[in-house]
Amino acid sequence: MEAAMQNTHTTASSNKRFKIIPIMAALLISGFIGMFSETALNVALNDLMQVLHIAPSTAQWLTTGYLLTLGILVPVSGLLLQWFSTRQLFITALIFSIAGCLIAALAPNFELLLLARVVQAIGTGIMLPLMFNTILVIFPAEKRGAAMGIIGLVIMFAPAVGPTIAGLLIENLSWHWIFWLSLPFLVLALVCGILFMQNVSTITKPKIDLLSIILSTIGFGGIVFGFSSAGEGGGWTSPKVIASLIIGAAALILFGWRQMRMKKPMINLRAFKYPMFTVGVIMVFICMMIILSSMLVLPLFLQGGFGKSAFYAGLIMLPGGIVNGLMSPVMGRLFDKYGPKWLVFPGFLVAAAALWFFSGVTAASAAFLIIVLHSCLMIGISMVMMPAQTNGLNQLPRQFYPDGTAIMNTLQQVAGAIGTAVAVSMMTAGQERYAESHPGGNVVDSLTAGVSHAFMFGMIIALVGFVIGLFMKRVPIKHE
Template identity: 85%
Template sequence: MQTEKKFKVLPIMISLLIAGFIGMFSETALNIALSDLMQVMHITPSTAQWLTTGYLLTLGILVPVSGLLLQWFTTRQLFITALSFSIVGTLIAALAPSFEFLMVARVVQAIGTGIMLPLMFNTILVIFPPEKRGGAMGIIGLVIMFAPAVGPTIAGLLIENLSWHWIFWLSLPFLILALVFGIAFMQNVSSITKPKIDLLSIALSTIGFGGIVFGFSSAGEGSGGWTSTKVILSLVIGVVGLLLFGWRQLSMKQPMINLRAFRYPMFSVGVVMIFISMMIILSSMLVLPLFLQGGFGKSAFYAGLLMLPGGIINGIMSPIMGRLFDKYGPKWLVFPGFLVAAASLWFFSGVTAASAAFLVIVLHTCLMIGISMVMMPAQTNGLNQLPREYYPDGTAIMNTLQQVAGAIGTALAVSVMSAGQEHYAEAHPGGNPLDALTSGVSNAFMFGMIIAVIGFVIALFIKRVPVNHQK
C-alpha cells in the first residue's frame, strides 16, 4: 500500500518503546518491594499481593476491549490517553501515603498499560511489511524483556538507599518525555471503522476474564487455596462468562473481538505457545526471587542482581531472534527454545541453598534464552497469517491471554510450591524449614518443566506463514 511509505517509522517506534519500557519497569519493579511495603504499611502478604493481582485484573478486563478501542479512536488519541493514565497513576503512587492510595494508583497505571500494549503491537503490524516484522517485534521484545530484567535490581537499589516511592519518581520524567515525544511525532496509522458497541459483550468479557484472573490470583495468595468458596465461585463464574462471551462473538456480524481469527491455524498455535511461555516466565520470576531471598538469605538487591544477566541476555536475544525469524522462519527457533527451557527448569529443580550463585545465574540465563527463542517467532508468525482487518482482534486476543497466563502461571506455581512445602513438613516433622522451602521450589520448577515439554509437543505443528498474502 502506498500510504505505508509515508509513516515516520523511527519517531513512532521511539515513542512506543519509551512508553512500553517504563510501563513494564513499574509493573515488575514493585514486586521486589512487596516485602518492604508489608513492613512499612503493616499489611499481610495476601493483602500486598493485591498490588499485583489488582494490576493483572484491570489488564484482564481492559485488554479484551482494546480491539474495539483501536477501531473507534485514532492512534494519537489512544497513545495520549494511555500515557496520561500512566502518568497520573505513577504520580499517585509516588505520593501514596497508604496502601489504599497505592492500590488505586496501580489500577490507574494498569489502565494506561492495558491501552498501550495492544496499541504498540497493532501499530507495528501496520507500519512494517510482513517480511520486516520479525526484526521490529524483536526490538519491542528487547524493551519489554529488558524492563523486567533491570526492574528488580534498580528497585532493590532504590529501596536500600531511598524508599519505595522512588520507583515511581524515577519513572515519572520518562513517561512525560514519551508523552511529549508522542504528541510531536505519533501518527495515526489505523483506519477508524467505529463498529457497533455491544454492551453485553463488554459485560460478559469483564465477568469472564475478570473471574478467571481473580480466581487464579486468589488461589495463589494462599488464603484457603483452591478449595475456598471464593476461588471456586470466581472460576465457575469466569468460565461461564467466557463461554457466553465466545458464543456471543461467533453469533454477531460485528463482534467485539472476532474469534474467527482462530480459524487461522498458525495464529492458534502461536497463541498457545505464547500462553505457555508467559506461564513459564512469570511463574519462574515469582518463585526464583522467593527462593533467593528465603533460601539463600539474600537481600532484594542481591536477588535482583543474580537475575540481571539472564534478563539482559533475553533482551539482547530478542532482536537477534527477530532477524533469524525473518530469515529462517519459526520452526528451528521454537523447537530448541522449548528444549532449552525444559532442560533449564529440570536443572533448577535440583538447586539447593548450598548451590553456587553462578549456577543460578547460568540456569536463569539459559531459561531466558530458551523463552526468547519461542516468544517472538511464535507471536510474529501467528499474527502474520491474519488478514489486515483482523490485526486489532489478533493483538487483543494475544495480549489478553498473556495477562490470563500470568495469573494462572503464578497461581499454579505458588500452589505447587506451597503443597511441596506442606508435604515435606508432614513427612519430616521438626525438619528444617529451609529444606521444606527447597522441596516446594523444586516441585514448582518441575511443574514448569512439564509445561515446557507440552509447549515442545505443540511446536511440532508450527509452519512458516508465507508473507506475500497481504490483504
C-alpha cells in the same frame, strides 16, 4: 535495524509514509517504563508490608489488582482500536500511566497505592495492544520479526533491571522513588508521542455491544481474580476461588457464543480459524506462564533459601534478563530469515532442560549456577516468544489485526495469573509434603522442596509447548 526502519516507510496496503523512528521511540519508552514499574514493585512487596503494616495477602492485591484491570480492559482494546485514532489512544494511555505513577509516588497508604496501580494498569491495558497493532501496520510482514525483536529487547530488558534498581532504591531511599524515577521518562514519551505519533489504524466505529463488554468483563475478570486468589494462599478449595472460576468460565462461554453469532463482534474470534495464529497464541500463553511463574518463585527462593536481600536477588537475575533482551532482536532477524520452526523446537528444549536443573538446586548451590540456569531459561524463552507471536499474527488478514492483538495480549494476562497461581500452589504443596515426611525439618529445606515442585511444573509446561510446536509452520508472506 535503524537502517531497516528508515527504509520501511510504507505498508502493504497504503503508500502513506510513517516516521518509523520517532513512533518506535515513543512506544518503546512507554513499554519499558510500564514493565519496569510493574516488576520493580513486585520486589518491593516485602518492604511495603513492613512500611504500610499490611499482611502478605493484602500486599498481593497490588499485583492482583493490576492483573485484574488488564484482564478486564485488554479484551475491549480491539474495540478501542477501531473507535479511536492511534494518537488519541497513545496520549490517553500515557496520561493514565503518568497519573498512576504520580499518585503512587505520593501515596501515603495502601489504599492510594492500590488506586495508583489500577490507574497505571488502565494505561498499560491501552498501550500494549496499541503497540503491537502499530507494529503490524507500519512494518511489512517480511520485516516484522526484526521489529518485534526490538520491542522484545526493550520490554524484556525492563524486568531484568527492574528488581536490581528497585533493590538499590529501597535500600538507599524508599519505595516511592520507584515511581519518581519512572515519571520523567513517561513525560518524555508523552511529548515524543504528541510531536511525532501518527494515526496508523483505520477507524471503522463498529456498533458497541454492551452485553459483550459485560460478559467479557465478568469472564476475564473472574478467571484472573480466581487464579490470583488461589495463588494468594486461599487455596483451590476456597469458595471465593471456586465461585470466581465458575462464574468467569460461564461468562466466557456465553461471550464466545455471542461473538460467533454477531456479524460485527467486539472481538472477532474467527481469528482462531487461522491455525498458525492459534498455535502462536498457545505458545505465547505457555511462555508467559513460565516467565511469570519463574520470576515469582526464583526471588522467593533467593531471599528465603539463600537469605539474601532483594538487591542481591535482582543482581542474580540481571544477567538472564539482559541476555533475554539482547537475544530478542537476534531471534527476530533469524525468524525473518529462516522462519519459526527451527527456533521454537530447540527453544522449548533449552527452557525445559534449564527448569529441570533448577528443580535440583539447593541453598548450597553456587550463585554462578543460578545465573547460568536462569540465562539458559531466558535464551530458550526468547527463541520461542517473538517468533511464535510474529508468525501467528502474520497469518491474519489486515482487518483482524486489532482482534489478533487483543486476543494475544488478553491471554498473556490470563497466563500470568494462571502461571503464578499454579506455581505458588505447587510450591506450597511441596512444602507441606516435606513437612509431613520430615517432622521438625528446617524452613530452608522445606522451601527448597516446594521450589523444586514449582520448577518441575514449569518443565512439564515447556515440554507440552515442544509437542505443540511440532504443528508449527512458517506463514507465507502475502503482499496485500
